Amino acid sequence: MIKGKGYLKFSKSKNKIYVYLFGRLTGEEKKKNLFAFGRLENALENMYQIRESDRLPAELSELGFNFDDLDEWILALETRTTRNNKKINLPVIEERCFEDVTNYDLLGMSEKEVKSLNKDETFKMYSDLLEMIFGALAHIEELEEIEEG
Incomplete structure (x- = not known):
């Protein structure tokens, strides 16, 4: 299970930006990559497809995430603002x-x-x-x- 809420993290590799769900598992000290949504230009579409399928990937369900969390991540990508109203800064x-x-x-x-x-x-x-x-x-x-x- 996840401790607290997961958050989106952006990573640059080979001049491409990738979107990951990061968080801390219960009992662990370090935050880690929990799920990959893919390259930035595809991540939002991947999230829409998950929502439209009406079925969360098993990895997310097992961690205790639900469609409310997915909607929050979609909104964060669409507005490039976190749930705490902080601007999301993408890697250069x-x-x-x-x-x-x-x-x-x-x-x-x-x-x-x-x-x-x-x-x-x-x-x-x-x-x-x-x-x-x-x-x-x-x-x-x-x-x-x-x-x-």
Whole structure:
């Protein structure tokens, strides 16, 4: 069983950000990785799929988590704010992450402009793109609910 509440933690590996559920198990001193939701760009969709299946993965159920916890994690990812209203700071992605973008028009910049960004500018652009993606996903979900209703 889990001691207290789990929380989302973001880890950068090979210039990709991964989303993990971290927490402390009863009787243990160290916090540890309890569950992996996958890469950041897929994590929210993975959480939606769990909710839509109406069945929590066994690993989460066995730790005492429920759908209220899942909804809290979804909200945290959508708003990038913790349950304590603290802003979630994502690890910095180096500017080379945009080198494989082939359609620079989507970014509203030329290839030369994208490649000349410093780390702060790259982080801001990445954050802005994530906000647009999360907003689009939320809008799609609203449209699907309207169609179903």
